[in-house]
Amino acid sequence: MSSFIDPYTFDVAIVGGGPAGLAAALALGRACRRVALFDAGPQRNAAASHLRNFVTRDGTPPSAFRQIAQEQLARYATVQLRADHVTSISGERDAFRLTTASGCFQTRRIVLCTGMVDEMLDLPGFRDAWGHSIFQCPYCHGWEVRDRRWGYLALNLDGLANGFPAMLKGWTEDLIVFAGPGVELPEDAVQGLVQRGIAFESSSVVGLVVEGQALTHVELSNGERIPCDVLFAHPPQRHVDLVQALELELDPQGYVQADPMTRQTSVPGIYAAGDLTTRAQGAIFAAAAGTQAGAMCNHDLCITVM
Template sequence: METEYDVVVVGGGAAGLSGALALSRARRSVLVVDGGAPRNAAAAHAHNYLGREGTPPRELLAIGRREVAGYGGEFTDGEVTSAAPVDGGFEVRLADGRSVRSRRLLVTTGLVDELPDVPGVRELWGSAVLHCPYCHGWEVRDQAIGVLATSAVGVHQALMWRQWSADVTLFLHTGPQPTEDEWEQLAARGISVVVGEVAGLESAAGKLTGVRLDDRTVFARDAVVVAPRFTARAGVLESLGLEAVEQRMGELVMGSGVPVDGTGATAVPGVWAAGNVTDIKAQVISSAAAGLTAGAAVNADLIMEDTRRAVAGRRVFSPAVERELCDQVLGDRRHGI
């Protein structure tokens, strides 16, 4: 790795690669540090990405890496543990002991899906256990869908997924009882409700077959919807004094994210963030858009710093010295030198 890059991008997902692409095309020296564990690795395909609909997630990342490398961007595999301000820039430290310096940082480390502690959920996550209807609703359309309620968001999820299937069952599990209005909404949409704690998910040959209650009753289901807690991977930002804050849906805490402005700038000068580490709702395409926005903002900031340095260097010379140098250059040109 070079002694110093213009920008180190921490995280090589959609947001990080999009930012790195913009910066590399701006002729900046860019290093992307990535741990190789994308959040959507369990999913078979990425959706709602215009022009890349249905592309497998790892294939999409490989395409992005080739594009960034084509403009001179560099990559290294590894986990960034911390960063610290050094000499007007930053020192980025990796878990294996390596370190690299940069003038600016773009952090796109994403989030962690904290899943309900129900046997079978983690094993089937991303295939038959889902959370986002826009990501996976089409793939399970008209199938038997179960919604595992662990909070007040369960009713909302059941009503959402009813758009994709007429066979939706809400398992209250540890979620609260619906309100009177919610009971009416569920009934009006033909959503059945099962009261009782879920003991686990049944599966055969890696395929979901049903939802099992504590009393051993099994309800046949083809897919199960859960509501993870979306926790920002904010360790690098926390090392710089930035903290993730709660992100809510109404009064319900859904997860955490690091606050940024419209360009992705954090409260620490020289540090930008984009993607799921700042926004739990961001899908692949919106994370890529946020990465582009942040990359352009980083480059604009570097342009202003480059300009300030150039002005300061010009002012080193006194007016008399400047005139003498100009006269010398003009004289050289007259004599064909």
């Protein structure tokens, strides 16, 4: 679909075609910029059957969400969609070089929208149930399973400190906090749960009983099996290799530091939007940040004197 004079030279290259990258491409394409959107690899919410809590798209399968966006982008001759994995980025503002499996590309700006990779826990059953009966966000998946038997798997003490289990009680009264493998619940955390009337198990979790993709029980180190339909957990996340190699400045939680207004990272000319910049992860947040990054990147191009 290219109407480009040189299909290897762009104003802006966007890496990652999830909600953030798709939204950035729309903003930049409509601003008459020559844009390439590179996307290849697994999408973060692939395991989920439906995307929820995105106004106008509530209940849309994640693949259909991307398809609708790609069809809309195809109307813009300014946007190239490339199913291509970016392996390296070199150069500098106004003269970046992207290398992919299919060639090298020149671009003046880059918007990183590569998302995050969830590291699956080495806990029997976890991978099978992830996205089906193990979730990270109750706003995304709580409504469909409200009032059922829920668990919260504490993999560290952060979630307890910020009151995550108390929030889960808005969806169900039947909630148990489980200590993840190797996690000990300290006395103050236990007191906090007791004060809020939240049940907990101090014996750590050693496995999950899963039938197909449906969780049925949580197995504890003391041999007990506790019935449980739904588990919430925040497994560790990492950046994709491309982002790690860029050595961008990170925030204290390990996400790429991007200016809240301009989405500019610590490397001039490289912008970032979506999950890789924040723990507040949701498709509509990512799409909004992508739109913002696209607009700010265009503004920068407009005011740059070559």
